[in-house]
Amino acid sequence: MSLDKYFKRKSLEDEESIKASSHVTQSSSKKNHIEINPDTLLADPGLRRPIYEYHINDRDAIRRAYLQKGPCQPSHCDFPQKQFGNISTLRRFNPAWFGAYPTWLEYSIAKDAVFCLYCYLFKSKGGVDSFVGEGNNEAIKRVTFSEAPRHNKLTSLDIQKDITQAAAEEITNVIIKDLGDSLFSILIDESRDISIKEQMAVVLRYVDNNGHIIERFLGIQHVRDTTASSLKAAIEALFSKHGLSISRLRGQGYDGASNMRGEFNGLKALILNSNPSAYYVHCFAHRLQLTLVAVTKKHNEVGDVFNFISSIINIVGASCKRMEVIREKQYARIIEGLENGEISSGRGLNQETSLRRYGDTRWGSYYVTIIRLLAMFSSVLDVLEIIREDGMNSEQRTEAVVLTDIMESFNFVFMLHCLRRILAVTNEFSQALQRKDQDIENAMSLLETSKERFKMMRENDWESLLEEVSSFCIKHDIDILNMDDEYKLRGRSRRKSQGITNLHHFRYELFNNIIDMQLTELDDRFTKTSTKLLLCVAYLNPSDSFSAFNKEKLFHLALFYPSEFSIVDLMILGDQLDTYIIDLCGDYEFSGIEGIASLAEKMWREFFLLCILSRVDCEIGWEISG
Template identity: 80%
Template sequence: MAVVLRYVDNNGHIIERFLGIQHVRDTTASSLKAAIEALFSKHGLSISRLRGQGYDGASNMRGEFNGLKALILNSNPSAYYVHCFAHKLQLTLVAVTKKHNEVRDVFNFISSIINIVGASCKRMKVIREKQYARIIKGLENGEISSGQGLNQEISLRRYGDTHWGSHYVTIIRLLAMFSSVLDVLETIREDEMNSEQRTEAIVLTNILESFNFVFMLHCLRRILAVTNEFSQALQRKDHDIENAMSLLKTSNERFKMMRENDWESLLEEVSSFCIKHDIKILNMDDEYKLHGRSSTKLLLCVAYLNSSDSFSAFNKEKLIRLALFYPSEFSIVDLMVLGDQLDTYIIDLRGDDEFSGIEVATATVEIVFSAMHIVKSRLRNRMGDKWMNDSLVVYIEKDIFDKIDNEAIMKRCLSHDMYTKQTGMMIPYVEITYVYGKVSVIGA
C-alpha cells in the first residue's frame, strides 16, 4: 500500500509527500488501517492529528460502515473523507457511457477490435511493422514532421472503467493506427484457420469502415478531450476544491461552445478521414428514416414459427429477421450461423411425429378476462381476490377438474367439517360450487 501525506508547512504552503509503502496481508479495511497505524508509528505520527483522508471509490475504502474511511473516522471524527476528484469524474463518464446505447456499442466494438488484434505476439508484430512503414512513408512524403520526441512507437491501449482518461487515449490510438488495424484484420481474414475469428474479423472490418463508427470515434474524441484536460487538472498536487469547481465551469462552457459551433468542423474532419481511408460518406441532406420496429412486423415474423400443418408457415429469412428484433440476445456471429441452424431445425421437427398434429393457442389471456365477467357476476360483485382467483382456476381449467369425481369432493368437504368440529382448527378453505352443472371444489 502506498501512503502519501499532505500537510501545511510553517509558511502556510500545501506540501504533498510520498511517505512510503507498507506491506499488507490483504486489502480488507482493517488490514489497511493497521498498516497505516504501523507506518505512522514508525515516523512518530498519530491518526488523531489527521484532518482529511482521500481514496478512490472502492468499497473497501469508502464503505459507509466497514470501509477504511469509516474505521478512521471512528478513531478520529475530524479526518473527513474526500473521494478522489479524478476518480469521481471517471466514474461519471463511465456511468453516462453505459446509459447511451450508441456510445456503449462503440466501446464494445473497440474492445473486440483490441482483443482480436492483440490476441497474439505475431499480430502485435504485424501491426507494429505496418505502423512503422506508414511513418516512414509519411516522413518521405512530408505528411508528418520529424523531431525529438515525435513519432514514438505506440500501441493500442485498453480502456478501464477506473483508469483516468483511458477512454480518450484508447480512441486517440485507434484513430492513429486505423489503417494498420485494418491491415491486421485483413490478414486474419485471409490467413486465420479459426473460422470464428475469421468471421469476427469480417464483421469488425465492416464496422470499422462504416461512416457511423468513424463519426462516433471523432465525436467522442472531441468530447473526451475536454474531460481529459479536466481530469489532468484534477490530478495536480496544488489544486483545491474551489479551483476544481472553476475547472468544471470551464469544461461546461467548452461543451456548450462545441454543441453550438463545432458541427461543421466535426463533419469536415470526419469526411476528410473517410476520404483518406476510402470510407463511403453519408449525405447529410438525405431524408432520415427512423429504423423503428412496428409490432405488426414483429407479429408477422413470429407467425412463421407456427407449428400447425407440419410447420407449413416456416420461413427461414423471416425468422432471421425476427432475431434482429432482439439484438441483446443474438450477437453478430449468432446471426451468421442462425440460418444453418434453422435448416437443421425444420428438418428435425418435420420428421418428428409428435409435432405432426400440434395446434397453437394464443388467446388464453383473453379467455381469462372473458371468464371474469361470468365468474364475477352482479350476484357475486363483492367477491374477494382469492375467491375470484380460485373460481377462475376451476372455470378455466375445467378439463382438469372434470376428471375429479364428485364423491371425492363431497368426502373432502365432510372431512373438513368433522376435523374443524373435533379440533377447533381450520384447515385450508374448501367451497362447493357449480360450474355448468358440474360439482367442483374451490380453494386449496
C-alpha cells in the same frame, strides 16, 4: 506372564552409578526411591556434572532441587579483570547484573564465566555448551556466533508470522505515538487478498510536530463484505484497537465506488452522521477518470464502442507477427503520406506507435486508445483482412469479418470522433490535476473551465464534428449517411426505429446526450461542498505575498467546522484575520514561501518555538520569584 517383555530392568551399571553419586542416597524404605539433598548439590555451575549424565529417572528430582536452591550468584567475591578480543580495555563481571536477571543468571568463581540455570537444567547432549558447560567466555561466544547462523534459518511459518506481527505492532505504536492527540484524515481502499478474502487498507494523514504532512499505513482490516455498514464497523474496530476516535477525523478519502461515496447509505455518509467535520475529498484525477468509466457503463452505445475496441486490440495484437505486420503497414502509409505532402515532416513527428489498451484506473488511457486507433485505422483494417483470409481457425476468421464490418460503419467512426473530442476536454483536466505543483484554486478553476467547454461544445461543435467524420469516411471509403434519412436500428426492423432521423439520433441521442451525462457525472463526483471547502482553503495560499487572501472566504471556512468555532470564536476571528494578514505580509521570513503546505510547516515551527520561549520565560520568572 513376565513383565520383562514390557518393562526394561535397570542394569547393574546404572544401579552402581546411582550409588556412586556424591549427593544422591538411596532410601531404606523404598528400594527405588531416590532422595536429593539440596545442601550437597554443587553450587558452582562450572563444576557441576551435565544434567544429561545423570540417570534419566533422577533428572527431574535433580532439576527440582536446583530450582529450589536457586541460581549461583556470589556477590561478594573478587571478579577478576581480563581482556576480550582486540579491545585494550580490561573488563570484568558486574554483580549488578544479578539484579537485572535474578532468576537465571549464574556466575562460576572457578571458571570466571557466566551460566544460565535453565539452560543447564534442560540442556540435551550435543550442541554448543555456551551458558552450560564452559560458560559464556569469549572463545565459546565465537563458536556460538559461528554456529547460530547455520541453524537460524527462520523457516517456520509460525516464527515468521510472529516476527512480522511483532514488527508491525512496534511500527504501529510509533505511528500512534507520533500522531498523539492531533486531528487526522483517513484514506481507505478495499481489495481481495490471494485467499479471496475482502480486506480494507487504512492510511492515516496528519501533521506531525515539525509541521510536515505525513501519510502512514496503519494496517489491513479483514471485513466480511464490502457493504458500507461492514466497512464502518471495521474502521471503528481498528480505531478502538489503537485508541483513536472518529470525533478526531477531519477528512475522508476513498475510491469512487457507490458503497464508499453514496450520499445516503455510503461509508462517507455513515461517518458524516457521526462526525459532520469529516468531509469527503477524493483524489481529483481518480474522480475524473471515474466520470468517464460511469458514462461507459451507463450509455449503451459508448460501452459497445469500447467493447469493440477491446476486441480489435485483442485480435490484432494476439501475436508478434500481427504486430509486426501492423507496424510495417503503418510505416508504409507514413512514407506514402510524406511523399504526397499529406503528412508534415520534422523532428519528433511521425514516430512509431502502437495500439494501446485502456484501463479504468489509468488516467487518460481511453483518450490515448482512441487517438491511436484513429491514427492506425487503415493499418488495422489491413491486418483484419489478413486474418479473414489466413486466420488460424473459423472463429478468428468470423470475428475478423464482424469487426471489419463494424469499423467500416458510419456509426463506429462517428462514435470514435465524438468520444475523441469529449475525452480531449477531460484529458487536459486530468493531466493538469496530476501535476504535483498544482494548487487547489487552479484545479477548481480547471473544473469550471471543463464544464464550460462541454456546454460550448454542445451548442457549437456539431457541424464541425459532422464534417470531420464525413472527411474521415471519404478517406477510408466508408459510406456516409444522409442525416435526413430515417435512422435504422442495428438488428431491428424499420417499424421499431420510432421514425427518428439520423440527425436526431446522432446529434441528440448520442452527441448531446453523452455530453449531458458527462456534465452530470462531474457535478455528482465534484460536489459543491468539497469544492467550496477546497476553494476556501486556497485563500490561505501565501504565493505572491498572500495575494489570494480573502477574509470573508476564510471566515466562511470556519463555518465548515461548527464544533471547532463557537459564536464567540467567530466574532473574534474577523479581527484576528486582519492582524494575521498584516503580520505575515510584513514578516520577511514569510515572503518567499510558496504553497499552503510550506506555510503550515513554517507557522507550526514558529508556534513551537514560541511555546519553548514562553516556557523558558516562565521558568526564569519562577526562579527569580523564588
